[in-house]
Amino acid sequence: MGSYAIEPITAGESVAAFGGWVADEAELRSLPAERISRTMQIDEHLYLVSGETADPGDYVNHSCTPNCGLAGNMLVVAMRDIAIGEELTFDYAMSDGGDYDEFDCLCGLAECRGVVTGRDWRLPELQSRYAGWFSPYLARKIANESKGLQ
């Protein structure tokens, strides 16, 4: 399953908006795996859980070389122009700071990290590559770490 461009998309265009309800860690862990896979971390221990049934935005997959990034907690935005037929992806390092959705990445690209974890946002290379595209709570953590705060 994935989301694919059915018309040309211009850099800066929003391609998906997430909605749903906010769950804490305990609520999240009580959900079926399928629901957890359609969840977006929005703060240290808070998660935006998507609706009862999946919609195309739920299938914006991870890529280690994504064409989209995050604008706020809810919007997926094209980081570059995207052609018809390209899969829409963002790097889950942009949103995940916990271990609720760690997995082996099979993207097979030279830049592939192999394993996607909730600690990937700490990688200096990703922090510079995705500057401005992280979820707000991760952007705040990155800024605090660079100031020596926790």
Ligand SMILES: [Zn+2]
């Ligand atoms: Zn990968």
